[in-house]
Amino acid sequence: MRAVMYHYVRTPDPALPHLRHLHTDDFVLQVDHLDRTEGLARAEDVLAWLDGGGPLPSGAVLTFDDGLVDHHDTVAPILAERDAWGVFYVPTGPYRSGTILDVHRIHLLLGRLGGADLLARLRAAAASEGIDLAADDRWAGRYVHQDDRPAAEAKRILNYEVRDDDRARLLDRLEADLEAEGVADRPTVDDVYVRPDQLRAMQDAGLTIGSHAVTHRVLARLAPDEQRAEIDDSFALLDEATGGLPWRTFCFPYGGADTYTDVTEDLLDAAGSRFGFSVDPRPVADDDRTHRRQSLPRFDCNRLPHGAARGA
Incomplete structure (x- = not known):
């Protein structure tokens, strides 16, 4: 089976x-x-x-x-x-x-921006919010089979490496930035x-x-x-x-x-x-x-x- x-x-x-x-x-x-x-x-x-x-x-x-x-x-x-x-x-x-779960907020951001753009925005948002994105070796094997390496890195950081409250802050910031740019409305x-x-x-x-x-x-x-x-x-x-x-x-x-x-x-x-x-x-x-x-x-x-x- x-x-x-x-x-x-x-x-x-x-x-x-x-x-x-x-x-x-x-x-x-x-x-x-x-x-x-x-x-x-x-x-x-x-x-x-x-x-x-x-x-x-x-x-x-x-x-x-x-x-x-x-x-x-x-x-x-x-x-x-x-x-x-x-x-x-x-x-x-x-x-x-x-509300939409964080994991799916990440998917939607990736779906709209692509891996390279999201990763760049994520790093900038983390720096602005004072959030450390230092890699955690425990999760290094996550998403290794995915061809889009920037997307894989962004997902690994957000899903595994940052604290839950920091992830929520980062996602709020990323979504607010997109809305301010007129790029996207938030889905329900x-x-x-x-x-x-x-x-x-x-x-x-x-x-x-x-x-x-x-x-x-x-x-x-x-x-x-x-x-x-x-x-x-x-x-x-x-x-x-x-x-x-x-x-x-x-x-x-x-x-x-x-x-x-x-x-x-x-x-x-x-x-x-x-x-x-x-x-x-x-x-x-x-x-x-x-x-x-x-x-x-x-x-x-x-x-x-x-x-x-x-x-x-």
């Missing part, structure tokens, strides 16, 4: 010429390629395997991170045409706060994310809704009580939005092995998560069921046939 991770699936947006995305046409080609060569896994077979009542399924499990509007408007109809299953991992913070939550009523409709159509925490922060950097709140509060909101999740599943924000801990996995067990996903490019193995069911491996769609990202 192979799990595959997707984020933005769309046609190009002239307002965001640099946004990395999988083109809708390429998504269709990739899903059909996976269906022909491996098959597409079914939820009931995956759950039977996890419960010890069936063999490890063959086929691909399609997973979609971040609760993006693309997933309702573009992905769900394509899956419905193929009677295919997908798992959609949703960060719930925007539904309570009414509904411009970026699936609405709660749409989540319920997707679940009613046979798709699975899972948690991607509340704020999409690196869980390994949080105290156990903060991690518990990220997990429990997100599941509570998703239960409310969908009318009740039939079962629980979780996906780690950012997903690398250094973004969660054994404590995180224990908290997921306690919260009733049936399984979870990390990011690790290998097939799911049978012993993952007992040894790492909360951190099953996934491939990035960009590393598979028809998966080349557009936007740079």
